[in-house]
Amino acid sequence: MVKSNVHASKGRKIIYMFLIAAIVMLILESGSMAEASGTITAYPAPANLPSAYASSDFAVTAQGSQVAVYNAGSNAWGNAVSYGAFDMSGSVTVSITPNAAYGSYKLVPQSLGLTGTRSGNTISFTLDHPANVSLVLDGNYQGKVLHLFAQAPETNIPGSSDPNIIYFGPGYHDLGGPGSTPIYLASNQTLYIAAGAVVRGRVRANDVSNVTIRGRGILLNDYTANDAHGNITMALNFAANSKVQDIIVNNNTANWTSAVHGSSFLNITNYKGISPKFASSDGFDINSSHDLTFDGLFIRSADDSVAIKGLSDETEPARALPIYNIEFKHSQLWSDANNAIGIGAETVAAYVKHIRFQNMDILYNYDDRYHPDVLPDRSAINIFALNATHFSDIVFEDIRVEKAKRLINAQMDTSFYFGGLQGNWSWPGEMNGITYRNITSYSDGTNEIKLAGWDNQHQISNVLFENVVINGNQVADFNDPHFNINGYANRIQVKSASGTAKTRFNASDQFTAAQGSDGWHYSTRTGGGTAVDMNWNVDGSNHWRGPNTYDAIWNDSGSIYLHPDNNQAVLEWQAAKTGTVRITGRVKKGATGGGDGVKVSLWKNNTMIWPSNGQWQTIAYNDATGIPHVITAAVTQGDTLSFRVDQITNSAYDTTSWNPEINYQFNNVFNAAWDMGYLQGTRGWYYRVWRSGIGTTPMSWNPDGSNHWRGPGTYDAIWNGPGTMYLHPDNSQAMLEWAAPKAGTVRVKGLVKKANTQGGDGVNVSIWKNGSMVWPTNGQWQTIGYNDATGVNHDFILSLAQGDTISFRVDQRANSAYDSTSWNPIITY
Template sequence: MKSFILPFLWLCFVACNKIAPSKEEAEFLKSANSTVQANLSTAVTTYPLPSSLPNQYKSTAFTVSAGGNPVGLYNAGNNSWGNSVSYGYFDFSGTVSISITPSSGFSSFKLVPSSLGITGVRSGNTITFTLSQPTNISLVLDNDYQGKVLHLFAQEPESNIPSATDPNVLYYGPGYYDLSSQPPLTLSSGKTLYIAGGAVIRGRVKIDNASNVTIRGRGILLNDYNSPTDDIALALGAVSNSTVKDIIVNRNIGSWTSAMHNCSFVNVTNYKAVSPYFASSDGFNINSSHDITFDKSFIHSADDAVAIKGMSDQIPANSLPVYNIIYKNAQLWADANNTIGIGAETRAAYFQNIKFQNIDILYNYDDKNHPDVLPDRSAINIFALHGTYFNDITFEDIRVERAKRLINVQMDETFYFGSLTGNWNWPGAMTNILYKNITSTSGGSNEIKLIGWNDSHRIEGVTLENVKINGNYVKDFKDSHLTMNQYANSVKIVSPSGTVNSDVYNASTDFSPVQGTRRWYYKYWQAGIGTNLMSWNPDGSNHWRGSSSYDAIWNGSGNIYIHPDNSQPILVWNAPKSGTVKITGLVRKNDIGGGDGVNVSIWKNNVMVWPSSSWQTVVYNNTTGFWHDINLPVTFGDELSFRVDQRSNSGWDTTYWNPEIAYQ
């Protein structure tokens, strides 16, 4: 019976105080009470639209019932492609049957997220399904995420509802309140703003320098206008030890939906944002704050659904840090930019201990005006514009249903065509970033990009653990989804196939038809000509070829094969960072049918480092070969080269080598 608390409290308040309810409240009580009486077995509470709600805020795109009772639907506005987005909400306990009838025809439908396992049944134009626990669920028609969509918020019964007569409570009962001509609603420390189910406030909330405040209720904060003082519907500044709970915020204009700045110890639970207006309608931004928890959020935005930013106006070393942030159990939808984002504004002393866990990414698109022109946009994004430090950042148990790109970790100096600029003269690095149990069923590129800035601003210590793309695990660095530059190091891939570390460079495992892959290059040296890159042989033989008939480098059976021919084939590795490397491997003859053997050596830049004095001769029939195991200091850009030269002729000179380079 908890689902009946709201109408019950209103009846008690009216009776005890002998105050007649307003017309709006009376209509709400009559409707809510009939819902209660009709659903004693299923315990469903629906909240009718306020009778004075302007028509533009009402949705006629769908008809919805829960437990046989109508659910009021709101029009959140049009999305980036001009199609309406609708939403509605109700409370229930037990099991409830839902029916949805779109107002226009459709061929197919999908109920998302897929992780709910709800498929629904269609009869005519009506879709039915049942829910046995509170959740948010969305309807997509004809697989068109850019078309008309419906979001339903099926919630558990509300409890501990504050009293309308409590002097510490700013209470808005059911009805429509247009506060657009007034200053924003504010709260002082210890106060509560309560927006009841069935209430719609057209206005703004702005709370500064307060603690122990609460913003809650099942109702809606609607904002579709600009203010001369601020453009954020719900803004928290220097707020601590506070709660935001249950409310729906609908921002239907191009600016942030909600944001906090310089806040601490704030809990946001069951927050819903439906703000599809293009663009900049970020769902709830966390700026220069710490010790923040988000649980059970739903966001549909036309910019970052979630963004964690450093928004100070000082150099990072003197700026507020960003740390201890947990964001969990969410459903996120972004029609533009990123679904989960850290940055692009990164003026903070550091970003540390940030965790996203158990999240369904329903949809992510980059930009309706510039599709595929902004390759730094992704479902899960870290984009740094400023030199500072990022460490201990975790993304775990995230399911991506529809997106263009999957993961982006990038340091850059400009953002969105130069609209934001950064500074890399300040020190900084990214370390200890974990992506664990990331599953994508998206048809997009699913690119995973790691791009550091320079030798002193690196990405170090990224782990991709059980990252699965359309049923296949990312298991090594030759995966086509991976893009990395030389400033992304100490990257580890963990999958059921085993663990692969980017600081271990194996010539055979890393072998590629693309020069420079995993820092390996395929070259040849010829007297009187010098050193040149080999060419990939496209005839199916999978060989790198030099200028002569038989000089080649190829791969097979876990080893590299090298054959000289009036030139020296050279297998080259370019150091991505400074450190000490261990160079191990076995070199021996492969073809022992004749000839006079080969000479082999290892060089660092222009100095031979193995053997110590002269080239090592491997006679024609030596299948035992020679083992090398040397430790060598390297700096960024140093070249280690493995060279094979013929002796008097190149007959039967195929040589078998398996070099591996590992940072110590």
């Protein structure tokens, strides 16, 4: 009986398990695990709303109630963008039914953790809290997309009878098209657009204070007036102590959506901007303003989503308004062109400082509808300076990038968008103190991280990359292939779980009580003897002390002091990695009351490298100005640089100030695909053809609207694709050429393979230095078979003089049919 009961019990358990599984399957098929118990308020579209503003691409319900869906206009690819909104509390179930067939769907951002379930064409998911959710079908971010705004219930709703309130209740309100006057707000006034209201027109608040623009309704602009009021849909100019809250701004024009200029102490919260029309439809422009807070925004734009600009009638930045104290947080951005986060390109401002972007989801970022992969200065997170000014204390923190062409760009340049904007570097300027912390990219783009300073007087410095994760891999050091850093960027750190990678080593800043910390050692040396470690603080002086009475090394007021005593006081630094370093500093007397001076020198291992004549440099007893040094040296891991101070005849008053700084110089990386531009010579790259008996002929940019460099033949071309260059010959060799900006040794690396494998007879390829073939090394062109999609690698070293050229050539064989060839050379000093 017991045995039988056990079997029966097991049988019942099996039946129960099947029943539970069946119930679960039924629930899953119905679209949600359990009926959510929250409440929603949905606002119907105005009965008199013109049909062009309503969307039939998606049907949406929340807790079973229909949500109005609006048509924001068409994006750069001609596909309609839809949006809707409702208020909610508790946990609610949302169902979306696209009106067209689709294969897959995605609910973004990923940070919400929404997967949803599908039943037929309907997608259902549960929201436990208010959030902005976007639906992407079949992975097509350029297709028809729905943006849905689930908001907390509105509070403190104003009355319609207050004389200081301009009130628009539910319904469609058309203020008129071109020729109409925008709504102008006076100080202490409120514009309120109620949920369920659509107001077609523009809004202005000029030279005012204490104004409020709010409400859950829609401000809509779909015309370009070109009048004295300007074409921006919502603009606050020289406004102070004001706020924008909850409003939805739908801009369906190729003009900016919303902007502030010369304004201060503004709060913009829960703002939604949708402006899909290509292009110049920036989402929110922040011009020459300060003390602004943006919290909980959603911006979908066909140009920069957020743009912080220095716009001024002044030509000299120092005379222009500054930009400072701007905080942007808890928001979502989507840009169909240019940048999601953009600081610049216009930078006529006295300075730009104290800027924070925190807890952001970048849903999408593309570079340009008509010029994809041609504008290498566009990125998800961008600082672009055209005019020399001072950038400092800029932080990007807790930012998640879903899909973008490039990840990070900080760049100084002289022109923007095919010369549409011109810059000026006549004034002082730098970018100093930029932090990228907790940046996570899920993107399938290049994920390039570029830092490009302008020259020795305009550099990018003190940059921190902390916990940058790209597709699950943490960026750990400067060998990461995503970095593209030029020689005018320095003092950079990478912090990761594996430690901190540094490029800057400053003797004073890194002075410690531990030998070897950051590579620094404190020692003495006699004559031709070896270095002997000093001891720390043996006499309570917080000095490193040698074996004699006065030999010591210590730190004070931002400088290292060295004192010899019958032996040399030696500050040493050991290289943790191989590279080229720039060694700067100034050595001078610290005590000028007497004595006979000191002699100083800098050594690499056992060879004096400064002074260059091999003779020690004398510093007179009273020389408080001293001698500066700037030395560039190649170091191998384990090499030692020794900063030595020796007495002359005695050590009286021999305290010597010397604070050397060692900076690794970035190997200038020249990546053909990343660097491609629309001008010959951009980053040293040239686009040409070569033909026997004729020689070299420059190609022309984009004569047929194809975003290609074109030669004289029908099909000879060079163009850019995702992560590679393409070359096609046509009775002439297609020739990608690069001119060396400086003398040095370079590594030339790449993979050449057929891009079009459908036919033809293959191509011949080679690499030339000036007029001589350097690859293949046998002097014979390398043949790439017509269907060779694997290709051939090259990786070799060349010594170059400034101005030497390296030519990457593709030639047809018997004919040029199907001769498109993939080749992305990377040249590294």
